[in-house]
Amino acid sequence: MTMLKQHAVPVGPCHLVITGGAGFLGVRLARALLAQGDVAIAGSQPKAIGRITLVDRIAPPADLMADARVAALTGDLNALLEKNDRLAPVVADDVAVVFHLAAAVSGECEADFDLGMRSNFAATLALLQACRALATKPMFVFASSLAVFGDTPGQPLPPAIEDNTLPTPQSSYGIQKFVGEQLVADFTRKGFIQGRNVRLMTVSVRPGTPNGAASSFLSGMIREPLAQVRAVCPVAPDTAVALSSPARTVQGLICAAQTSDQDWGPRTALNLPALTTTPREMVAALERVAGPAAAALIDWVPDPAIGNIVNAWPARIHAVRASGLGLLAEGSFEDIIREYIRENPYAVKLAVGQ
Amino acid sequence: MTMLKQHAVPVGPCHLVITGGAGFLGVRLARALLAQGDVAIAGSQPKAIGRITLVDRIAPPADLMADARVAALTGDLNALLEKNDRLAPVVADDVAVVFHLAAAVSGECEADFDLGMRSNFAATLALLQACRALATKPMFVFASSLAVFGDTPGQPLPPAIEDNTLPTPQSSYGIQKFVGEQLVADFTRKGFIQGRNVRLMTVSVRPGTPNGAASSFLSGMIREPLAQVRAVCPVAPDTAVALSSPARTVQGLICAAQTSDQDWGPRTALNLPALTTTPREMVAALERVAGPAAAALIDWVPDPAIGNIVNAWPARIHAVRASGLGLLAEGSFEDIIREYIRENPYAVKLAVGQ
Numbered sequence: 001m002t003m004l005k006q007h008a009v010p011v012g013p014c015h016l017v018i019t020g021g022a023g024f025l026g027v028r029l030a031r032a033l034l035a036q037g038d039v040a041i042a043g044s045q046p047k048a049i050g051r052i053t054l055v056d057r058i059a060p061p062a063d064l065m066a067d068a069r070v071a072a073l074t075g076d077l078n079a080l081l082e083k084n085d086r087l088a089p090v091v092a093d094d095v096a097v098v099f100h101l102a103a104a105v106s107g108e109c110e111a112d113f114d115l116g117m118r119s120n121f122a123a124t125l126a127l128l129q130a131c132r133a134l135a136t137k138p139m140f141v142f143a144s145s146l147a148v149f150g151d152t153p154g155q156p157l158p159p160a161i162e163d164n165t166l167p168t169p170q171s172s173y174g175i176q177k178f179v180g181e182q183l184v185a186d187f188t189r190k191g192f193i194q195g196r197n198v199r200l201m202t203v204s205v206r207p208g209t210p211n212g213a214a215s216s217f218l219s220g221m222i223r224e225p226l227a228q229v230r231a232v233c234p235v236a237p238d239t240a241v242a243l244s245s246p247a248r249t250v251q252g253l254i255c256a257a258q259t260s261d262q263d264w265g266p267r268t269a270l271n272l273p274a275l276t277t278t279p280r281e282m283v284a285a286l287e288r289v290a291g292p293a294a295a296a297l298i299d300w301v302p303d304p305a306i307g308n309i310v311n312a313w314p315a316r317i318h319a320v321r322a323s324g325l326g327l328l329a330e331g332s333f334e335d336i337i338r339e340y341i342r343e344n345p346y347a348v349k350l351a352v353g354q
Numbered sequence: 355m356t357m358l359k360q361h362a363v364p365v366g367p368c369h370l371v372i373t374g375g376a377g378f379l380g381v382r383l384a385r386a387l388l389a390q391g392d393v394a395i396a397g398s399q400p401k402a403i404g405r406i407t408l409v410d411r412i413a414p415p416a417d418l419m420a421d422a423r424v425a426a427l428t429g430d431l432n433a434l435l436e437k438n439d440r441l442a443p444v445v446a447d448d449v450a451v452v453f454h455l456a457a458a459v460s461g462e463c464e465a466d467f468d469l470g471m472r473s474n475f476a477a478t479l480a481l482l483q484a485c486r487a488l489a490t491k492p493m494f495v496f497a498s499s500l501a502v503f504g505d506t507p508g509q510p511l512p513p514a515i516e517d518n519t520l521p522t523p524q525s526s527y528g529i530q531k532f533v534g535e536q537l538v539a540d541f542t543r544k545g546f547i548q549g550r551n552v553r554l555m556t557v558s559v560r561p562g563t564p565n566g567a568a569s570s571f572l573s574g575m576i577r578e579p580l581a582q583v584r585a586v587c588p589v590a591p592d593t594a595v596a597l598s599s600p601a602r603t604v605q606g607l608i609c610a611a612q613t614s615d616q617d618w619g620p621r622t623a624l625n626l627p628a629l630t631t632t633p634r635e636m637v638a639a640l641e642r643v644a645g646p647a648a649a650a651l652i653d654w655v656p657d658p659a660i661g662n663i664v665n666a667w668p669a670r671i672h673a674v675r676a677s678g679l680g681l682l683a684e685g686s687f688e689d690i691i692r693e694y695i696r697e698n699p700y701a702v703k704l705a706v707g708q
Contacts, residue, residue: 113544155518155620164509166518168622175540179533186529190467266509268522 013050014039015094019077019127020101021054022061024206025143028250029099030054030064036254041096041139042194043260055080055090056102077102078118081126091130097139097257100127100180106147106173107212113172120176128183132192140193141256142184144269146201146242147174151312160316161271170312185267196256197269201244201317205340207347214309218243221279222286222337225297228349233279234303240315242274244329245336246343252327259325273319273329275336285334289341290350367404368393369448373431373481374455375408376415378560379497382604383453384408384418390608395450395493396548397614409434409444410456431456432472435480445484451493451611454481454534460501460527461566467526474530482537486546494547495610496538498623500555500596501528505666514670515625524666539621550610551623555598555671559694561701568663572597575633576640576691579651582703587633588657594669596628598683599690600697606681613679627673627683629690639688643695644704 016033020026030052033039038046054060055073064070073080073088080090091098102123109116124142131138150170151157158165169175181197188195206219217234218241224231244252252272256264264270287295319327330336341348370387374380384406387393392400408414409427418424427434427442434444445452456477463470478496485492504524505511512519523529535551542549560573571588572595578585598606606626610618618624641649673681684690695702 152620152622155622164520166520166622168620169536169540170543172540172544175536179536182523182529182533182536186523186526189524190526266506266522268506268509268520 013048014041014096015051015053015092016049016097016099017053017055017091017095018099018101019055019090020103021052022056022058022072023101024208025203025246025249026054026056026099026101027061027064028246029101029253030060030070032250032254034064034067034069039097040258043258043263047096053092053095077123078126081123081130084130089130090127091134091138093134093136095134095138096136097141098127098131099141099143099253099257100124101143103143103177104173105211105213106171107214109173109176110171116172116176120173121179124176124180125183128187128193132187137191137194139196139257140184140187141196141198141253142180143253144177144181144197144199145174146199146271146274146314146317147171148178148181148199148269149314150174157314160318161314162318163271163321164268181269188267194261195267196259196264197267198252198256199269199271200249200252201242201272201274202313203246203249204243205336206246207340207344214306217306221282221298222340223347225286225294226290226341226348226350226352228297230297230299232299232301233283234301234306235279235310236302236307237280237283237300238278239307239310240276240278241310241313242276242315242317243333243336244272244274245339247339248273248327248330252322255325255327263325265321270321270325271317271319273322273327274317275329275333276316277333282333285332285337288334288353289337290352294350367402368395368450369405369407369446370403370451370453371407371409371445371449372453372455373409373444374457375406376410376412376426377455378562379557379600379603380408380410380453380455381415381418382600383455383607384414384424386604386608388418388421388423393451394612397612397617401450407446407449431477432480435477435484438484443484444481445488445492447488447490449488449492450490451495452481452485453495453497453607453611454478455497457497457531458527459565459567460525461568463527463530464525470526470530474527475533478530478534479537482541482547486541491545491548493550493611494538494541495550495552495607496534497607498531498535498551498553499528500553500625500628500668500671501525502532502535502553502623503668504528511668514672515668516672517625517675518622535623542621548615549621550613550618551621552606552610553623553625554603554606555596555626555628556667557600557603558597559690560600561694561698568660571660572636575636575652576694577701579640579648580644580695580702580704580706582651584651584653586653586655587637588655588660589633589664590656590661591634591637591654592632593661593664594630594632595664595667596630596669596671597687597690598626598628599693601693602627602681602684606676609679609681617679619675624675624679625671625673627676627681628671629683629687630670631687636687639686639691642688642707643691644706648704
């Protein structure tokens with residue numbers, strides 16, 4: 001009945017791997033999978049989750065380490081794959097699902113070309129080869145990115161990104177993600193893995209502290225005011241941006257692993273849905289949720305360098321294929337703010353309305 | 355005045371490299387360049403061709419070796435790049451132009467995945483890194499392929515391939531070529547090379563003997579009858595196919611090296627033009643050129659395996675961008691046959707009309 005039973009995967013509880021498993025999305029994904037308790041790989045009968053191995057440079061948070069089903073493998077992904085330790089392999093013989101989220105971020109890859117080629121390009125190929133060596137055709141969900149799209153002279157982006165829009169990456173990060181998609185597609189076609197390419201959108205609202213990404217302000221301008229801290233919006237108020245909440249992003253990754261080949265469709269990457277909004281609308285939503293005091297904490301200080309980057313991103317995603325799988329963008333940015341507040345009560349110091 | 359003078363390339367005669375330089379297209383390209391005598395890199399002032407290094411597993415033909423400007427470097431490209439012999443490097447310090455044609459063909463890559471990854475994927479990356487190490491930003495013309503396009507379930511090819519049609523490779527060869535395009539694009543964006551991605555069409559009429567390619571019959575059904583040898587057409591007479599002559603293919607490669615950045619446009623690959631025809635029309639043209647005796651030497655014996663492959667190829671190329679550079683398909687297949695006869699008089703045993 002199931003795809004995997006045909007490929008000699010052991011019956012019983014199954015073993016999942018998440019690279020980048022101690023990062024923001026990896027941790028959320030692990031928590032969601034553990035809460036779900038089982039996984040229906042490619043639409044097959046659900047199997048209990050017996051183990052999730054979180055591979056990352058840093059250790060996972062305490063709540064995850066306290067779960068008996070969680071194992072941590074800490075170190076550089078390339079080094080771990082090269083070492084291929086028999087006692088602690090990245091991909092053990094019983095692994096049925098790999099979520100490959102680990103990556104150097106766009107800013108790093110642009111500043112250090114070789115780092116990006118190693119962390120994104122070589123690591124993805126080595127991980128795919130490790131999965132191929134299993135000969136059990138594991139489910140492999142690859143987290144690609146909206147960054148495969150970018151404006152280029154003489155070839156502007158279309159008004160909306162369609163499922164078959166030609167990617168024209170304008171960064172090494174975007175190129176490396178797009179190359180990863182191709183490798184996943186061919187390893188899938190050859191029957192080495194059961195691959196799923198998923199393009200993630202800009203995630204907002206990210207908890208925690210600002211990072212080096214050009215998109216960092218799209219979380220900061222909500223997160224900081226809610227914590228009674230001033231925040232800068234470096235782009236024009238009416239700049240269109242495409243966002244997805246952490247919850248919808250994780251939902252997309254899990255959906256990819258659980259959708260049958262037939263429903264998934266072509267091996268080309270699936271664009272996740274995104275809410276198109278603007279900083280002006282985001283701040284208006286913040287004001288509705290947390291009052292004018294919150295909105296007053298935004299400093300509108302244009303930074304042309306960031307503006308140029310953000311303006312080159314697509315702002316409208318016509319995600320027909322994702323919609324067919326039940327993956328939809330949030331209805332409003334206000335919903336996204338309320339989700340953040342619900343999930344991060346200790347990070348919110350302003351009084352918020354219902 | 356020129357791009358290259360800004361990057362410390364020596365003034366005076368210039369040095370070109372052709373990988374796959376002893377192959378069918380490499381030899382033709384070398385002959386065309388030597389006959390031309392100079393090269394106007396990226397539209398700059400022409401420079402005399404002082405040397406062409408032909409890198410291949412086999413030695414080039416005698417006429418090329420007899421030219422004082424030709425050097426041969428014989429061996430496996432990966433091995434040569436790994437060895438990086440100071441006395442005989444693949445890419446010497448004074449190299450200003452690289453034509454990268456060397457590749458394992460589609461059938462080989464499909465039968466031996468690791469061979470394709472090594473010969474097409476790893477070799478292309480290593481060659482790009484060797485060019486980057488020069489720090490002189492050489493012109494790098496990458497021979498990609500129509501094979502980046504292919505029908506896939508749920509995602510049929512459009513009626514015609516446009517310049518911005520999304521590639522959906524259906525073979526490891528196609529994936530490896532498409533990945534090569536991405537690497538060339540990013541090495542170009544980073545300023546490591548001056549890259550040109552060119553997608554070659556099915557070349558007909560190839561001289562010589564049949565090869566293992568599914569497209570082999572598209573040359574054989576003309577070449578063999580002209581030599582008074584029977585030939586098989588394994589597809590339905592009205593199967594649409596997209597073809598380019600050897601001369602137009604070489605013209606496209608040289609044009610890529612000689613076009614300015616501005617005229618070339620985006621870093622995405624340029625589809626070369628192709629003549630859309632059918633075996634029925636091809637044989638009618640053969641009959642007009644060489645009489646009914648030639649056409650009678652065709653055996654129409656369907657081979658569903660070949661038919662399935664050929665039917666998955668795009669047959670109509672709407673090459674607007676190429677057309678803007680003056681690259682056009684032949685006017686008729688009859689012209690292509692007459693070109694073959696003119697260039698290969700010793701391979702023609704039938705009497706042919708003017």
